[in-house]
Amino acid sequence: MTTDPVTDVLVIGGGPAGSATALRLARLGHAVTLIDRAIFPREKPCSEYMSPETVRHLHGLGVLGTLDAAGGAALEGTQVFGPLGSRLVGRFAAAGGTPFRGTGLGLPRRVMDAVLLAAARAAGTMVLEGIVAHQLVRDADGAVAGVHARDADGAPRTLRARVVVGADGLGSIVARRAGLHAQGRVRRTAFVAHVAGVDGLSMTTELHVTRDGYVGINALGGGIANVALVVPAAATTAARGDPRRFFLERIAAVPGMRNRVSADRIVRDVLVTGPFDAMCRRSTTDGALLVGDAADFFDPFTGEGICTALRGAELAAAALDLALGRGGPVTDRQLRAYRVARRRAFLGKWLVERLIGYGMLAPALFDRAIARLERRGMADTLIGVTGNFVSPWKMLNPGFLLRMVM
Ligand SMILES: Cc1cc2nc3c(=O)[nH]c(=O)nc-3n(C[C@H](O)[C@H](O)[C@H](O)COP(=O)(O)OP(=O)(O)OC[C@H]3O[C@@H](n4cnc5c(N)ncnc54)[C@H](O)[C@@H]3O)c2cc1C
Incomplete structure (x- = not known):
């Protein structure tokens, strides 16, 4: 020894x-x-997305x-697609606050x-x-x-x-x-791959929320996208022995993802991580x-x-x-x-994360919140908060929260 x-x-x-x-x-x-x-x-x-505030730390x-x-990708913001068809688009440059710069990095x-x-x-x-x-x-x-x-x-x-x-x-x-160590309650597992030639890939991160999880797409530069599937940990027994098949089948079932990812375009194979939701x-x-x-x-x-x-x-x-x-x-x-x-x-930040995480467990409510945020011009604020350069307390007040769901 x-x-x-x-x-x-x-x-x-x-x-x-x-x-x-x-x-x-x-x-x-x-x-x-x-x-x-x-x-x-x-x-x-990892989805390999870095917000403008992350970029500021890297600069420091x-x-x-x-x-x-x-040679990464300069990311301009995020689009969220709700489980029942709603959609919001938030851009860093329009979010207010003091971003280090108007783009994140993939x-x-x-x-x-x-x-x-x-x-x-x-x-x-x-x-x-x-x-x-x-x-x-x-x-x-x-x-x-x-x-x-x-x-x-x-x-x-x-x-x-x-x-x-x-x-x-x-x-x-x-x-x-x-x-x-302490274990949280929402236990999810992720399947992540790098995929070439994803149709419609833009400089705006996509999050497609489903009834029991979500898919994220994120440009990494060089025509490659990071595609991440997040599902309840309990659902992953079906993936045993063949995570790539599970990944492709589940992705193909998400409305905004049809025909965008195929086996022959996977350039870094599927990595699996989880279950997560751990804290100390x-x-x-x-x-x-x-x-x-x-x-x-x-x-x-x-x-x-x-x-x-x-x-x-x-x-x-x-x-x-x-x-x-x-x-x-x-x-x-x-x-x-x-x-x-x-x-x-x-x-x-912990409160906002939990609000969003638990909100996703109620698909109809979550979908409605996305529609309201978009219609009422609040999407950029949300993206600035999750991008860590707009104070979370801009969201965590009764006025904002009520306008989100009422
Ligand atoms: C599916 C998914 C998508 C994500 N997407 C994003 C995203 O887009 N943007 C974002 O900001 N965050 C994202 N995250 C979160 C992000 O990946 C983590 O928060 C980040 O990696 C935390 O960094 P860390 O240094 O704490 O841990 P890690 O990056 O996990 O590093 C831990 C290191 O410890 C080493 N290690 C572990 N155990 C031992 C041991 N016993 N002995 C020696 N070494 C050990 C490991 O090899 C590893 O290198 C994502 C996470 C997941 C699961």
Whole structure:
């Protein structure tokens, strides 16, 4: 067994949350090690849409120039098709607020995550790929003090740190082993592919809501679209053994999708992820902190996960910088500032996500809300809120909510 030297910060996971946290802390002069079970570049099942606010965070991390040059799609807004035929179109440039720019970005995660991880490494993070964390190391007082892991050859390895950052995504092992994980009620599973030559593909993301889920289409540049099917987790037993067939059959049954996706146009095969709707009971404990999907994951419908991961990383790095600067062990109490900051930053967004997620469980009501939003000129506001550059409280008030359904 290899026991590595004790570092300041050990980040588990090199997705946007982990890379951004590592990058920020390394730039502040802390000794940071990041491990990921994958070897990058790696695929990640995701709709690969980034809102203008996500783009602002990427700019702040210094990677936007590289990502813009990678040939993605400049996305202008979102169209939502209701389960009973209603439709709304919202455009970022018309949403008000202060967008970083009038377009979002569609770009494969294979590219984006590798660029972010490379930036973390360039900032001084020691990046170890192909290493799976499976258990926490605890000190004599029970505080988290590192992880037990296995390297690519299956050899055991122990990594110790003053603080462990759980950025290991949906199903986080850090959240589970630390007793912080909680399961939500709306359990869905996603099937995601890259498809060439989708008829009618535009620079506006499409969301086709069905009675029990939805399909999202998102341009990625180069004539390729990301197509994601989201269905109740219980429905996926029919997909066992052949997710591609299941994906094609379910997509073909959605009114706005007929004849737009066929097997011969799939250029990156169907990836399956879920069931999701996970959150944490608490985002910190003695010696550890959760960020990104490890801390909370609701439904990808609003496409806010990457933005939340990057904003969460900003909050985590600020709190950890202070706690590490005090010397000694990093305690739950010292990390209170992070819990408070997360609540302040995300409460409105959490409420909007849940409003939309639970609203989708009532198709007639959801359809009516879409029709009202479009007819009453409120669609752009909705897109600005879900794009994270218009305050969620613009939606979360009785006036807006009543006009949406009455
Ligand atoms: C179907 C779908 C569509 C989505 N579409 C969008 C979208 O369009 N826009 C958007 O903003 N968000 C979207 N999201 C959400 C977005 O994908 C996530 O919120 C985002 O990836 C969170 O980043 P993260 O760094 O927290 O986790 P991840 O990106 O999942 O990264 C976690 C990393 O941890 C590593 N890891 C996991 N376990 C271990 C372990 N035990 N040991 C070592 N390493 C480990 C993994 O290999 C991975 O690299 C979507 C999600 C889904 C499921």
